[in-house]
Amino acid sequence: MSEQDQQRRTPVDQEDVVEVVRRHTPAGTSEVAEAIGIARTSANYHLEQLEDRGAVWSKKVGPTRIWVHPDVMAKPV
8 A cells, every 4th residue: 555545634733643653752744654654745744833832842953853742851941
C-alpha cells in the first residue's frame, strides 16, 4: 500500500496533534505525522499553526526541527 493510501481520510483535529506532541516530546515532524496518519508536510503545516498559537514550540537541532509541548518542557528564555 502506498503512503498516500495509508494517509488519514478525515480532517485533522489540531488537538490530536497537540496530544501527540505532548506524549512524544521532543517529537520530530515525521514522528508526529506517523502517529496521526498524515503526510509529513501536513503535519508540519499543523505544527506551525499550533506554534503560532503557542500550543507547542519548536527548536532546530542540527537539520531536524523538534516539537515540544510547553506542559512537558518549558520554552527556554
